[in-house]
Amino acid sequence: MRVLHVITGLAAGGAEQQLRAMLPHLAARCEVAVLTGAGAVAEAVEAEGTPVHRLGMRGNLDLRAVGRLARLMRAGRYDVVHTHLYRACVYGRVAAQLAGVPAIVATEHSLGEARIEGRRAGAGVRALYRVTEAMGDVTVAVSRAVADRLTGWGVPPSRIEVIPNGLDGQAFRHDPRLGGQARARLGIAPGAFVVGGVGRLEPGKRFDVLVRALRGFEEAVLLLAGEGSARGALEDLARDLGVERRVVFAGESMDVPALLSAMDVLASPSQEETFGLAVIEGLASGLPVLYASCPALDELPPDAAPGARRILPDPDHLRTELRTLAATGPLRLPPPRAVAHYDIRRHAARTEALYERVLGQGLPVAGRHTEQKELR
Numbered sequence: 001m002r003v004l005h006v007i008t009g010l011a012a013g014g015a016e017q018q019l020r021a022m023l024p025h026l027a028a029r030c031e032v033a034v035l036t037g038a039g040a041v042a043e044a045v046e047a048e049g050t051p052v053h054r055l056g057m058r059g060n061l062d063l064r065a066v067g068r069l070a071r072l073m074r075a076g077r078y079d080v081v082h083t084h085l086y087r088a089c090v091y092g093r094v095a096a097q098l099a100g101v102p103a104i105v106a107t108e109h110s111l112g113e114a115r116i117e118g119r120r121a122g123a124g125v126r127a128l129y130r131v132t133e134a135m136g137d138v139t140v141a142v143s144r145a146v147a148d149r150l151t152g153w154g155v156p157p158s159r160i161e162v163i164p165n166g167l168d169g170q171a172f173r174h175d176p177r178l179g180g181q182a183r184a185r186l187g188i189a190p191g192a193f194v195v196g197g198v199g200r201l202e203p204g205k206r207f208d209v210l211v212r213a214l215r216g217f218e219e220a221v222l223l224l225a226g227e228g229s230a231r232g233a234l235e236d237l238a239r240d241l242g243v244e245r246r247v248v249f250a251g252e253s254m255d256v257p258a259l260l261s262a263m264d265v266l267a268s269p270s271q272e273e274t275f276g277l278a279v280i281e282g283l284a285s286g287l288p289v290l291y292a293s294c295p296a297l298d299e300l301p302p303d304a305a306p307g308a309r310r311i312l313p314d315p316d317h318l319r320t321e322l323r324t325l326a327a328t329g330p331l332r333l334p335p336p337r338a339v340a341h342y343d344i345r346r347h348a349a350r351t352e353a354l355y356e357r358v359l360g361q362g363l364p365v366a367g368r369h370t371e372q373k374e375l376r
Helices: 016-027 038-046 065-078 087-097 123-133 146-150 176-186 207-211 233-242 255-262 277-284 315-328 337-339 344-358
Strands: 002-007 027-032 052-054 079-083 103-108 136-142 160-162 191-198 220-227 247-253 265-268 287-289 308-310
Touching: 002 016, 002 065, 002 087, 016 027, 016 038, 016 344, 027 038, 027 065, 027 176, 038 052, 052 065, 065 087, 079 087, 079 344, 087 103, 087 123, 103 344, 136 146, 136 344, 146 160, 176 265, 191 207, 191 255, 191 277, 191 315, 207 220, 207 233, 207 315, 220 255, 233 247, 255 277, 265 277, 277 287, 277 337, 287 315
Parallel strands: 002 027, 002 079, 027 052, 079 103, 103 136, 136 160, 191 220, 191 265, 220 247, 265 287, 287 308
Antiparallel strands: none
C-alpha cells in the first residue's frame, strides 16, 4: 500500500509531531507532501527514512498548489491520500479527486468550538470545510469531543471515525541526566522549581496565565517549549510584571522529552483542546500535571491518570496549586495507565486498518461510536 500524507506545514507542532511519530509504525510505504514552510519536523522525517515533497505554497490562495499536488499524486500512484490540518485538507482532497486516488482520508487535529487552528471559524470557513470534506471518504477525529464538533459542523456521523492520538511513552520517560543538561543549557538553576508549558505560543493556549502566576511566587521559573505569534506579547507581559528573568523561552524544540525532564510540573491552561497531547506527554515523563481541558483524559475513567488535576485557567488559582506542589519538593510519578492506553502503535494499527477498510470498495467505515473501549 502506498500512502501520501499531505500536511500544511512541518514545524514542531502537535499535529506535525503526531504524523512524525506515526510514520515508523505504519507498514504502508509512506511519503509526505508539505504545502508551506517545512521546518524542523520535515528534516527529522526525512532523516528517519520518509521522503518529503515540498510544494512551496505561497499563501492561502495559491491555487497552483492544487495542480502540483495532483501531478504528484498521479506520478506516485498512491492508494491512499491522508490529509492533516485545514489548508492541507481543503487543497489535498480536491487534488486527490482530480488525480483519481482510490481512498481519501483526513484527520481533524485542531477543531475547536468556534475556531480551527487558531482562525475564526466563520460561515465561509465552515462552508469550504463541508464542501471539501464531502470529497473524501472518511474524516478521523482525534477525540470524541472533535467528533461531536464535526457533527455540529454538518459532517454526517457515518463519515467520522474516532482514532485518538498516540505517543511512544518510553521516549518520554524521565531522564534526570538529560533534564539537568537542559537546565544548564537554558540557564536554569539545578534547585529551581520549574513550571513547564508545552505547545504553540498562540493566544488560545493561554500561556499568559502561567506568566501571571509567577508574580509573587519568587522561587518558581517558567519554561515554555514552543514558538508562535503570541511570543512577543508574552515577553512584554513578563517585563510588565517584572518576572522576565524567570521566564525561559526554549523556542521550537525537537527534544521535548529532555525539556519535560527539566520540569517539576506541567501546566496546561488552555480551555479548548482537541486532545491534550502535551498533558499525556507530561504524564509519560512522570510529572504532576495541572490542566484546564484535556479530552484525552475526559474520555477515560478518573483513575487512569492520578497525577493529573483539573484547574481553573486563573493565575491566582494556579499559583495556589503550584505552591502546594513546590512545598512537597520534587515529585516524579510512575507513568499512569492513560499513557499505555494512548500508545502510538495502537494508533498506527487502527489508522492502517482504516485505510484497508476504505480501500475495500464499499465496506462501511466504523463510524464515530466504535472508538476504543474505555479503560476498566
